[in-house]
Amino acid sequence: MAQARLGAQKPDKIEIADYEPIRSMRNVPTTEYYVPGHRTCGGCMPALAYRLTALAAGPNTVFAGPTGCMYVANTSYLCGPWAVPWIHTQITNGGAVISGIAAAYKAMIRKGKYDGEYPNIICFAGDGGSSDIGLQALSGAMYRNHDLLFITYDNEAYANTGIQVSPMTPYGAYTTFTPPGKVVPDAKPLFPKDLLKMVAAGHPAVKYLATASVSYPLDLMNKVRKALAVKGPTFMHIHAPCPKGWSFEAHRGPEIGKLAVETGMWTLYEIEDGHVKVNVRPRKWRPVKDYVATQGRFSHLTDEMIQRLQAFVDAKLADLGLEAEPPTPVPPVAG
Amino acid sequence: MPRKVRIAGAKATAEAVKAANVDVICSYPIRPYTGTMIELARMVADGELDAEFVHGEGEHAQLSVVLGASAAGARVFTGTSGVGATYAFELYSPIAGEFHPVQCMIANRTLDPPGDFGSEHTDALSARDQGWLMGWAASPQEAYDNTLIYYRLGEDPRVMLPQFPCQDGYFISHISGEVELADSDQVEEFLPPFNPRNKLDPRQPVLMGPQCRADQGAAIELGRAEAMVRAREVIPSVIADFNRVFGRNYSPFLQEYMTEDADMVFFGQGAHTVPARLAAERLRKDGLKVGVVQLRFMRPFPTDEVAEALSRFKVVGVLEISNSFGAVYDSGPVTAEVLSALYYAPAQPKVLTFLGGLGGENIRLADYYEMARAMKAAADAERLKKRVFWLGFEPLHVA
Incomplete structure (x- = not known):
């Protein structure tokens, strides 16, 4: 299969510093930089995403945390779980704040005002703080060729404020701003933005982008390491199921994250220098209805609506060269 | 060098x-x-x-x-x-x-x-x-x-x-x-x-x-x-x-000009205090003892210094180069601060507000003369009928 390419002309070649991949779960470092001392919900997958990211990044790291669950639940009562520096940013401006941190370290090292090594500079933003109100700052950070990593942990809603719809909320999902009703029976009628493609297509300085899932921790950690080793701005989009927001039992997060990949609701791939590489390709795609059935937020969906969601997923997979067989016909408009 | x-x-x-x-x-x-x-x-x-x-x-x-x-x-x-x-x-x-x-x-x-x-x-x-x-x-x-x-x-x-x-x-x-x-x-x-x-x-x-x-x-x-x-x-x-x-000569908070013998002062910030100084010089010829007090810090607001300095005069004309719609006396933010500072001052001057220079409009020297005459009228008046004026839009009749 011809490799798909994504992104505008990128005249500069990718530059990757040496880094140490983690070969197996047994080799995962044991020194944690995201430690107990937070009050995220039971089964919180975004918190696990943070922990895995911090593990992979190591001690020479600065985190910026835009407002969202991973701000509020992590820093209650003036304390936080990080063993590395962390700064709050507004939900609007994570990308801009890390741009400033990156510019400061570049200048201070050049001018002899800082004698340490250039740190890993990571923004850990929610889907709203990335794809919605934070999109402008994200774009600026990706555009200006700073050396930094922007991570979107995606729990598909504004969860901190009580589960409101975001551009990443899937079609058909219930949120408190998209309740299903007589007039709008499918709850959220829109399909989500494709944030990674948006970043990839329009930002020539970005040489490495990856999706990841908390259910695939090794893949996630190695992508973090690689993203940090690549010179310039890099972007990661991490799928992180939310028991409270999606309405499933707290222990089922890892299973549901995996199911998302197996149904094509989420896809694990990376884009390196414009080349798309799919990391996990199930032998046979499971139907979306298996995924939908695990979560209360989809409980109002009719077969027809599920079919509509399946058609969207089929098209998304086809776009990545992952044709589902046979393609699902788009359901006719209900009469 | x-x-x-x-x-x-x-x-x-x-x-x-x-x-x-x-x-x-x-x-x-x-x-x-x-x-x-x-x-x-x-x-x-x-x-x-x-x-x-x-x-x-x-x-x-x-x-x-x-x-x-x-x-x-x-x-x-x-x-x-x-x-x-x-x-x-x-x-x-x-x-x-x-x-x-x-x-x-x-x-x-x-x-x-x-x-x-x-x-x-x-x-x-x-x-x-x-x-x-x-x-x-x-x-x-x-x-x-x-x-x-x-x-x-x-x-x-x-x-x-x-x-x-x-x-x-x-x-x-x-x-x-x-x-x-x-x-x-x-x-x-x-x-x-x-x-x-x-x-x-x-x-x-x-x-x-x-x-x-x-x-x-x-x-x-x-x-x-x-x-x-x-x-x-x-x-x-x-x-x-x-x-x-x-080798400069700044006062920390209030830069005063021709205030030693002044009965009344323009009070303001920034560029508009410069023509105010020229006006103050020229108005001496007409027998109007006008000075200028330039506020150098709005934050922190120098409450004691303002109260002490302004209570020496009969009339203070605030140059209000800003809007604060619906503010106290329909004046502006500088007036509000000045009036508050003067509440506990040893003496209370009469305070006039001149909303001017808005939208970039020039405050001409003639305007300063007119403001000074209004301040003089205020000094002489027993009671003031009007204290806040939009420069150029209404006569500056205080009594």
Whole structure:
């Protein structure tokens, strides 16, 4: 299969510093930089995403945390779980704040005002703080060729404020701003933005982008390491199921994250220098209805609506060269 | 050796930023402050100033970028005007509340509507309660000096507050005046390197801006209030030091002109106090004893100094270059502060408000004469019928 390419002309070649991949779960470092001392919900997958990211990044790291669950639940009562520096940013401006941190370290090292090594500079933003109100700052950070990593942990809603719809909320999902009703029976009628493609297509300085899932921790950690080793701005989009927001039992997060990949609701791939590489390709795609059935937020969906969601997923997979067989016909408009 | 040049305020500020050897600058275009950024861009491109010059994607980003850079330990500079200053508003409280001594110059411009390039103080004054140091320059020299003074003051470990050095758009930013540029020895003596105690250094991790409990919030705000009080205490020694090193003669808070024998004074900030001085000189011929009191810091507001200084006069005419719709007596923010300060003063002068210079309109010398005559009439009147006037829109009849 011809490799798909994504992104505008990128005249500069990718530059990757040496880094140490983690070969197996047994080799995962044991020194944690995201430690107990937070009050995220039971089964919180975004918190696990943070922990895995911090593990992979190591001690020479600065985190910026835009407002969202991973701000509020992590820093209650003036304390936080990080063993590395962390700064709050507004939900609007994570990308801009890390741009400033990156510019400061570049200048201070050049001018002899800082004698340490250039740190890993990571923004850990929610889907709203990335794809919605934070999109402008994200774009600026990706555009200006700073050396930094922007991570979107995606729990598909504004969860901190009580589960409101975001551009990443899937079609058909219930949120408190998209309740299903007589007039709008499918709850959220829109399909989500494709944030990674948006970043990839329009930002020539970005040489490495990856999706990841908390259910695939090794893949996630190695992508973090690689993203940090690549010179310039890099972007990661991490799928992180939310028991409270999606309405499933707290222990089922890892299973549901995996199911998302197996149904094509989420896809694990990376884009390196414009080349798309799919990391996990199930032998046979499971139907979306298996995924939908695990979560209360989809409980109002009719077969027809599920079919509509399946058609969207089929098209998304086809776009990545992952044709589902046979393609699902788009359901006719209900009469 | 210091050298004298003829430059406008926008360029003077850029020269001071260069002298302060800032590390990170963040730009976004909006008139009239752009003049400063254009000059800084050239300085960085030519290698005159070693700094990261970041093109922000808007004013909100400008303030965010310098917040991050300052938190990392860099000396930073940014600037804006008009609606740019209001677009960035979200960041003002986080920057001040987390004690990042960011400097954001404002070359004042009227807000929309209508689209108007003119100078007016409403943009900056809208942000006066966000915990930033704020004051106006009345000349390009003062614009230059204020940038250095504000860095020293804002970065003082007792203060650690961000700063809005303001200059009237066009009147100061784009009209040349003589400016003495400091030499590096002077700057080195006056302005120590920026080295905050807390920064985003992985070798010494800190947490900046965590959430707190409701009962922790007030304590944090008290800390911010106390920093502003300490700034008021630190200002006189910083100004004295500046005067010593640079051979200037600034008063810390109130610059007075021809006030010794004055019965009445114009009270205001920035460019409009300059023609007021000329008017004061000329009005002596008509037997009107008018002086000028220039407010150098709006934040912290020098309450005691204002109360003491203004209670010496019969009438105070506040030059209100800003709107505050629906404010006390339908006046404006400066009047409100002056009246409050005078409440506990040893004596209360009559206070008139002249709303003028709005939208960039020029206040002509003839206007100052008319204002002075109104102040005289107020001095002679037993009771005032009207105290607040829109210059040019109504007769200045006080009684």
